[in-house]
Amino acid sequence: MSTFRLGRIFFALIFFVGVTYFAMVCRVQASEVPLSDAERAYIQDNPTLRVANEMAWPPFNFSENGEAKGYSIDYIRLIAQKLGLKVEFVRGPSWGMFMGMIRTGDIDVIMNIIPSDERRAYINFTSAYVISSAALYTKGRHSDITTLDSLNGKTVAVPAGYISQELLTRKYPNIKQYLTTDTAEALQAVAKGEVDAVISDTGVAEHLIRKLKLESLVNTTTISDPMFVNVLSIGVRKDRALLLTILQKGMDAVSDEETLRLREQWLSPSQGSQVRSPLAFTEGEKAYLAAHDEITMCIDPDWMPYEKFDADGKHIGMTADYFDAFALRIGKPIHVVKTKTWPQSLDAARKRVCDIMSLVMKTEERRAYLDFTAPYLVSPMVIATHPHAPFIADIPSIGDHVVGIVKGYAFVSVFRHRYPDIHVVEVNNINDGLDKVRNGELFGMIDTLATIGYAIQQNYIGELKIVGKFEDTLNLSVGVRNDAPELLSIFNKVIDSLTPEQHRAIRNAWISVHYEEAPDYTLLIQVIIAFMIISVLMVYWQIQLRKHNAVLERLSNTDRLTGLFNRLKLDEMMEMRHAEFARFGRPFSIILLDIDNFKLVNDRFGHQMGDRVLVKAASLLKDQSRTVDSVGRWGGEEFLIICPETRAEGAKVQAEYIRAAFKSTDFGTGDTITVSLGIAEMGEGEGVKDVILRADAALYTGKNNGRDQVCVAAPRPGSTQAFTQTPTGQ
Template identity: 25%
Template structure:
């Protein structure tokens, strides 16, 4: 009987194993932790769960990996980004995920070599393949510092770190996760030169398949990608267990456990470098890397970078028949929302959905041609319960804390929100969180990964609170020193509830990632939502977040904050100036370096423009992208001069402010640095952007101009000025504003031979309104009164609340008759309007024209006399004196 049982088990196991499809994954080196994710996916059965028997293949110098992929000899491979060179030559490959956001490839030397900087590398021996196709990030870094290939003594690699100590070489090309540790074990003192520290931040270890295989096996490729990333998540979350498996079963290099643990921790940093999303790939970064290959002459043809990435390819296609059928049968899709979470989302009393999520899902509804039924919830636990019991199909906004509760499967990020620090008004600007040692900092436990913050900032005394409201309430009461929350939710609360008590005093380097949470076993809906999420363009995402990006950093004009924002870009700018100046000094000897200098300038996050006394000679990629131009010539066809793009606004510099025959550059240089501000209309979004202008004079009468986007900072400043210049109740300008600005206003109004009329408007019998109906109703009447005037007056008319129920109106007209018509129209609009609580009110208006060069008090006296006449003659009328 036992024999029969064993036989049945054997046959069953054999049949199960036969069902698994065998596929190959080619690795670029021998087994080590560098491939732990794939090893763990195999060992833990993640591949078997999707009916795949994955054969891991170690590096073999005789195998042409890309040829094997495109000819179906292997199904999957781990490649470097230099495979884009092959793609540019016609190889049809698809990138599934990049495991390392930053390349582990570095140069290592020992301190005893005397090499302390890249400038010391001339005539030094380097053990590297010497193949630009494999070590291009290293050579880019070296080349950017004036060292050419002919300045180096390239040696065939021995893969023996001891050679550094035995003085057989000066430097070796290696992985940051391997050789530095080995050198320390040998008694050395490693110095590491990392390309990412010099602006050459490359992807590495890209999981790849061929387009042909993807076309035939899309479902398998998707599952293989997911299983592989699941293996990587497991490996990084269980390093000791993973090391034990690799040490015992996958260790041809005989690495010690200590070396494998060191490798694991270093690679984990690279996998999550500047992101919380494992495997993330961006077309923009691929393009920047590829541009360096082109500058080196390794590639010539253009590539459509969006078509390289698996998620972009699969989402660009329409829904398949199964997904379309699901949408048709499930209409409407039930979406759990947070009923009170502005500015992210809220359900108003009239069942109107508003907030960032509302704008986002309006696009998704349009793209899916469907409707979402909104299900109100008040907590994450309630969301999970609703989804579990099929009251909801998915959650609108799920924060990816990387320890999300069971039951949800998360899409890729729909938008990110930076985290900021709120404090009381008397706290100075916070430069970095590490400065807040032992201070009590509140964090909302349901929205932020508390353990992440505790590990990253061990010096903080973190206090857990339920939400932003509780955190800010404790902050106002002085129970905590600060509150860490999202930029938008914190700024919204401060503007609506805590404007006179709290402020945003600094920002962190962290962000919250918002995703869509789908019931974990609803694979079809997850795929549908993933597709539409990936179809939202970067521009659409930016417009959505920009719309809600209004915030307050400091009360008053805070140039400290402005410089905090500008300084990093100025440093980058000066860095570019240094290389450009060096280029001019070296002349023709460094013609190759000029390409690299342009590359450095191209990757800067601000607009850089170089002009001589006749024409522009250089514009970086950021500049050309902003103006939607392919090259400098196209920009010159649209604009003969950069300054022509500056909008004529009083607050900023523009061509109308040039006071002599000198150039705009010479004129703007006369201003203080904080006043060198211009505004430009973005040609695609029609959004006005504000820039700080930095200018450095180069040789040969050339200028390097850098424009740093400070739109958000200026917006905050304008909001603050708005608070100080407008009446809090009605929104009209206040008396203080008029008294300090009337000369500028009148001078502007009298241009083009206009007449300026100053009118006083007084609500008739307003005291009776307050006495009869109460001050609450009186306040509503004042607000509606202003609203009626603004709707019935003209764009250039200026309304000021003078005091109580008395208002001042400045108008510019061509004649007295014209002024009479404007004021009569306003008087009639008020008498015809229905006011909440009191039905109808009237107003009396006294007006006069301003005589040039007279004192404003004289004009005001005549208007007041005219108002007195209007009241004596029965009220509800216009008198002009």
């Protein structure tokens, strides 16, 4: 036999062994996913997945030189490999056309889709596989475009069929929409000046801005409304329920190492992406969700601004927004059970008609049928009565007056236990109680600050007022049926997943909604309301000063003199920002500043002038800071500003504005007041104390070098250059 023929036989054997080995590997990989007989039969009968491949949504899903690319593309390829499926990518149609194709069955799967009630009518959804942030992009910086509300009357470019179109129509009807084919066209419309802004996933926008050379576009602000967080799932055609369970099993088989490799390839921060991993549910939690098509919930039918049923029976209020966001993260619809009263809601929970209660206070009696998540809403208790009533410093000051509390609220028993001498009458709801106060049947009504403030603004302006805020607070949690521990841990995780900015956006939307929606409200009324609140505080300050010569009762998180955050609140905010930095790599910097030669002000003009300087300094700092910044009094004449999503360079620019503003402001002393400022950016491996110490050292370097300085701490401890310094007057 010739050497040539032997070689051919040898290479044929090598080829046969290689093919056999590859087939065995594929079979083993596919068998790693535990499939039922019905699921295996489905794959055998339907071996190919038809998947939508968008033309331009990088880094998730796009086409380049005729090839499907992106995080979502590689993710579905990985799942298909584990399941033994082939993938056929369908490219060319727009997003709106793809949505039509999944309705008609022309494609099986659509990637990077956000679930909504409207879409559930014709699409099934897996759990989320990635969560990313959305932002507003404008042509150049616009100081008047900082939130979605600031776009009222303006025009926003929106790709047709995107979830943002549905959300803007439902939640922000005063924003005009300019529909485009895709995100690239939307960004170009902003660049051409055809529209005012575009809402886009940050990673997608940054990729397209670089690719299309749209350098004039800037990220104005990350959208704080949690409904605009992109919770991306896999959408499966409605008539393929078995395919949904197969793909979910494939997703569950993807390891953390495989996910990390994909994230590093496509979603690294250097590429502009701001992504978070979807919630990490345990096997038990996943099994619970898989076994339930929906989660049932009871609410208080009339407890605004927290929640109620409107005239059409729709759930509205703060909790409606919270649970819209929770449902997105869980991947299951939450069905609200209709009740007429709060006691009916409690009874429904006791009988297991409801899986959860949206907003409930923990009590021993309720432990018989409910478990409780960590509190996600905390509100101080207040009392409202007639405008002529004196200020009430604490609950015992109520004396022998009769007050009302809503029937069935946990605070009734707590109140009676703590204050047995106070006469309490239970009322049907907040408006029933306030009506009785107005009619003279009750002296006052006790409830949360948000509830009473909202009710007065809606129905009792000029007739009732808040005359006291108490130390007692209402700590409100999600109540979860106590025979479902998996559901309890699920809701603890979704509550923990919301950022402070998202909490604040929901609260602000409902606490301020009366100003925007009540047709009779005018600027004059708003000024009068503000004047009434300030007057009450000033009266309280004068009375306490004259009678007791003591310090005012300070609010739990504010400095009594300046109205800024106090040291305790700043410590809490620092820990929160540090946790976000450690978990998500989100940068932040701090500015620590000290008023130069402040002791001379006190020595020459007295402490009252010193207090006026501090109050004016606090007002100036608020004016010079962004809405996302946390500004507080650190102690004495020292102030601290926490700047989220800000590098040291950006904080330095802000500090320079502050330094210049102090020099140009007349504080009434006849002399120029200057400040020294130290800046530090949180670094890897650092704790809160470390970054504060570095900022403090930078501050005192500026003071030692002549004051009126901005000094930036070196970015890493141990750097050869300790500080960078801006000399006086620059």
